[in-house]
Amino acid sequence: MQDYFYTLADFISSKLLKDEIYLCEFSGEQSDFIRFNHGQVRQPGSVEQYYLELDLIRGNRHAIGKLTLSSQLSLDQDRIVILLANLRDQLPHIPADPYLLYATEVQSTQSVGRNDLPETPMVLADIINTVQHTDFVGFYASGGTFTGFANSFGQRNWHSRYSFNLDWSLYYEKDKAVKSAYAGFNWEQVQLQNKFSNALTQLEVLKYQPRVIQPGQYRVYLAPTALYEILQLLCWDGFGLKAQRTKETPLLRMFAEPKKTFQASVTLRENTTEGLSPIFQNQGFIKPNQVTLIQQGTYHSALVSPRSAKEYGITTNGANDGESPTSLDLAAGDFPQLNIVEALNTGIYINNLWYLNYSDRAAGRMTGMTRFATFWVEQGEIIAPLNVMRFDETVYHLLGSQLIALTAEREFIIKTDTYEKRSDHSARLPGALIAAVSFTL
C-alpha cells in the first residue's frame, strides 16, 4: 500500500495549481474479525478499507476532504480530481484561517512492519481448542494497518503494522467473569494457553458467594487495566493545550493557586518511542520521542497541536488534532506486585473498571463501575468476588493524597477499540494501591 499511496501523492502534486499546497493523510486496514460467544464463533468476516484525507491550501484558506479509495488507480485518481475541484471551488468562499499551521521542513520517515501473522484458520483452531466447553466470549482482530502522510513539499511518511488482538472474557455466570487479552505480532498458542489457564484459576474464586458491600470508603488496589480506565478518562481533554486554555480540562485545579498535585511518584508521559502509533501527524510534524505530561506529581507540559500552537503562540510538539495521548507511559513505582494482596490487607482488588465519566469535571471528580474480576480481600487473602460497585472520587485523591504506592512491575496494554478503524493506542502502566476510595452505589 505504501507504493500505492505514494503514487497517489505524486498524482496530487501533479494536479496542483501554482499557488496551492496540499497535506494528505492515508489510513487503511486489511482486517479479519471474529466474534465469539459461548466458546463458539458468533460472527466472522473481513474488512478491507482505505481512506485518503486531503487538505487543500491556498494562502491561509483551506478546506478538507476525505474519500474512500477503491484500490483501482484510475478510479481513485478520478475521485481525487473531483475532490480537488470541489475543494478548489470552495476556497474563494471560505474565510482565511488564522490558525493554520503545517510543516514546511521536509522530514520523511518510514516504519514498515513485518508480517509474521499466522493464517486465520490456524488461529481459530487454536482458540477453539483452548476454550472449548467454557463460556468464552470475545473478539479476535488481526491484519495489516497502514498510515501515511504526504505533502506538496515532498515529505513522505509511512507506518505499517501487522498485529493481532484477542480481547476476551471467561464467564462463570451473569456478570461474573475474568477479562483478559492476548495481543502481539507473532502468534504462539502456548501464550494463549497460559493466559487461559490463569483465567481459569481466577474463575474459581468467582464461584464463591459474592460479597456485597455498603457504600463508604475502602482501601483499593487498581490493577494496570483498571488504572488505564482512569487515565483514559483523563486523556479526554486532560492533557491538551486547548482544553487547558479554555478551562475545560479536568485538571483545572492543577493550574489554580494553590495548585493541586498528585503524589511525587506519579510521572506520566506521552511515550511515542515505545508506543504503537505513527511518529508523524496529519499536518506533517514529527513527534518528539517523549512529552512529559506530569512530572513527579506536578503538571509539566501539554500536548500542543499545530492549530493550538498558532492560536496560543506556543511551539507545537506534534500532537494530533485532538491533543490526546496515544502512547501513555506511567512510570513504575517501587512496590513489588507480588506483595500487593498482602499490602491491601482488607479492601477491594479491582482488575477492571468500566464506563467512567465525570461527576464534576472541573474538580477532576469522576465516577465509574467495577467490572469483571473484582475481589473482596480480608487480611491479605482474596475472599470472594464483589458484586459491582460504583465509585465516585476525585483524581487528586486517587493519584494524590490517597495513593500509597505504584507497583514496580508494569503492563503493556494495547487498546482494543475498533471504532471506524483498529486503534493504535497503547499504554504502559503499573498498578496502584490506594488508601481510600469512595463507593456510592
Next chain:
Amino acid sequence: MLDLIKQRFHKLVPAVDFCSLRYLVQHSEILTVRQNIAQPPIHHYDEGVMITIINKGGLGYAATSDLSETGLRQAMIKATQWTQLNQPNQLIDFSKLTLPHQRGEYTSIVKKPWNSLSSQAKFDLLYQESAQCHPDDKIIDWQTSLRSIQTEQLYLTNQGGEIQQTHHYLLPYIKVIANQGVNTQYRTLGGHGYGRQGGLEILDDIGFFGKGQQLAEEALQLLAAPNCPTTIMDLVLAPDQMILQIHESIGHPLELDRILGDERNYAGTSFVTVDMFGHYQYGSELLNVTYDPTLPEQLASYGFDDDGLPAKKVYLIRQGILITPLGGHLSQARAGLPGVANARATNWNRPPIDRMANLNIEPGETRFEEMIQSIERGIFMQSNSSWSIDDSRNKFQFGCEWGQLIEKGELTQVVKNPNYRGISATFWRNLTQVGNADTFEVLGVPNCGKGEPNQGIMVGHASPVCTFSPVDVFGGA
C-alpha cells in the same frame, strides 16, 4: 452507480443458500465557527459494500471499497470462505434461518435541502449565532456547528430482494463555556441531542436561532449558582436528559443480543432475561415505551433494517409491563421471542447487530406547569453532561448541565453540577408523572457505541418531561 452495482451483483452472485449485498454511499459535511472564526470545512465521501453469505449453515461477511467486478467477486469468495471455516464451530446454525427478501424504498422528507444554501450562507448563519454567544468575558470559549449527512443505501439479495433507502440528516450544535477561577460551566444545545432527519428547515423547527444568547446567559447563571444539594427529592427531567435515561436504562437492557450474551466482552450484558418478557413490571403504569420508526424527522426512522426486515411501530413496554425486546430477525429466531426491525450497521464496513432505533416514551396527560405545581420539594434537570452505568445496565449515575430547584410548586434557585443516581430495575417504577404532548420533544443520540468490531451509530429518542420520586441527587465536589 446503483444500476452498475445491481448488474454486477446479479452477475456474480454465487450458488449459496443466501447472499446479500449492502451498498452504502455517504456524503457528509461539517461547518464550524469557533469564537467567531470559521474552522476549515470538512467534507467526507465514503462508499463501499458489505457482502453477507450464508451457506450450509455457516455465515461470513466481507466488506470492500473496491466496487469493480473483481472487488465484488473477491469479497464474495472471502465471505464464502468464512462460512466454510466456522461451520463446525459456529454458535448459530444459520441453515434454520430464513432471511427476508423484501422490495421497497424509503426517503427522508426534506423541505429545505442542505445545498439550497451556499457554504458562505451557512457559515453566515453560524457566525450570526456565534456572535450572540459572548455577552461577557467570563464566556471563554464557544462554538456553533452544522453537520450534514446524506446516505444512499441499496440492499440486494440472491432471491430478488431489493431495498433502496435515502437518508438526510442534520446535526446542529452549540457549546458555550463559562469560567471563573476553578469553576467551569457549560451549556450546549441539548448536548448533541438535536440531530434529526431532514434539511435546513430543522434549524427553525428546533429554535436554533437565538439559542446562542440564551445558552451564554444560562452558562453565566450557572457560574454564579451554588452546587446542587445532596439530598433525596422529586426529580423532573427535561427531554434532553430523558434521552440518556431511556437510552442507557431501557434501550441497552432490552437489546436482545446483549441478553443472549454477544456483548458481554465489550458493551456488557443485561439485568433483563428472556423469561421476563410478557409479565415483568419494568416501570410504573405510566410508562409506555415504543420502538417507532414512523416519525419522519427522527434520526432512526427507516423503511427496513439492514437485514431487510420491514420496520413498524411496536410497543416494548405498555403500562409498565415489559412486552417486546429490541431484537432483529436473527435474535428473534435465537431467543424464540418477537422483536423489531433493528439489525443495523453503522456503515458499509460493519455487520448488522441489534441496535436501538427510535426508542420513545409515549406522552402522558400532565401539563408541565401542573407537574411543577404538584411538587413540594424537587429539582428540574436539563441537558445531559455525564453518563455512567454498570455493564448489566442497572446501577447508573447521570449528570446534567442545568439544575433548578422546585420549592412549593415553583421553579426557584438555579444550581450547578446536578447529578443523580439510581438503579434501573427500580427507578422506572418511581415514574410518577409523564408530561403531555406539549412537553414531547424529538431528539436523539448520534454516537451510541456497541459491537465487536465497534460501531457508533445514530439512534432516535423522543420523550415528554417526566417526574421520578424519590431520587438520590447531589452536586459537585
